[in-house]
Amino acid sequence: MLIKELESKNVTVKGPVAGSRQTNDGERLQWKMCFIEADHDSLPLPFFIEWGETEEKRKPKLAALSSHQAGQLQLKNIYCAVHNLEESISKWTKLLDIQSAQSYKDSLLDARCQKLYVNGGNLIFCSGTQGVVHDTLKKVGERPFLVELDHALTPQQITVQGASFKFNK
Numbered sequence: 001m002l003i004k005e006l007e008s009k010n011v012t013v014k015g016p017v018a019g020s021r022q023t024n025d026g027e028r029l030q031w032k033m034c035f036i037e038a039d040h041d042s043l044p045l046p047f048f049i050e051w052g053e054t055e056e057k058r059k060p061k062l063a064a065l066s067s068h069q070a071g072q073l074q075l076k077n078i079y080c081a082v083h084n085l086e087e088s089i090s091k092w093t094k095l096l097d098i099q100s101a102q103s104y105k106d107s108l109l110d111a112r113c114q115k116l117y118v119n120g121g122n123l124i125f126c127s128g129t130q131g132v133v134h135d136t137l138k139k140v141g142e143r144p145f146l147v148e149l150d151h152a153l154t155p156q157q158i159t160v161q162g163a164s165f166k167f168n169k
Contacts, residue, residue: 002048003034009094012037016050036095043080043088043125043142045095070167071153075121079109079146081136085127088142089114092123109133136162 003013015034022028030052036045051058082088089100093116103114111128126133136145145163152167159165 002050006034006036006095011095020052041141043082070149072151073149073167074151075147076150076168077115077122077124077146077148078144079113079124079126079148080142080144081133082125082127082142083137085112085114085125088125088127089116092116092125 016032101115110131111126111133113126116123
């Protein structure tokens, strides 16, 4: 059904591709994935997973795996550097059938940004001519550059392989 919906939007889809693995306790996990074909110069598009079991069965298992020394972390926002804010917002809102907020000036990032409301963690697209957004675009192109997580035991920000992770209380 998802593939047909994406194709109706003139999106080229690869898949579904079946996958599986065995956990340490011997359980066999199964899934199917589909990928959206896109040009390589733009922000990488999402892929979609259909799990081989219901959410009701998966959630308790995931909860057991989600403990982290930093706290019971919850994804809040993923910030993405993009060349053309309006074009990117238009493309992603149509692709995912989601709503966006008004664009705003983020003085800390020195960029124009706009939030896309996604269940489970929002996407915030940013475009700028200087600062971290501009540097990200210049070095690696359109990519996520900041992940913001809530419910950390201690607020902090770390950088791993050029991407920043901000832990909020």
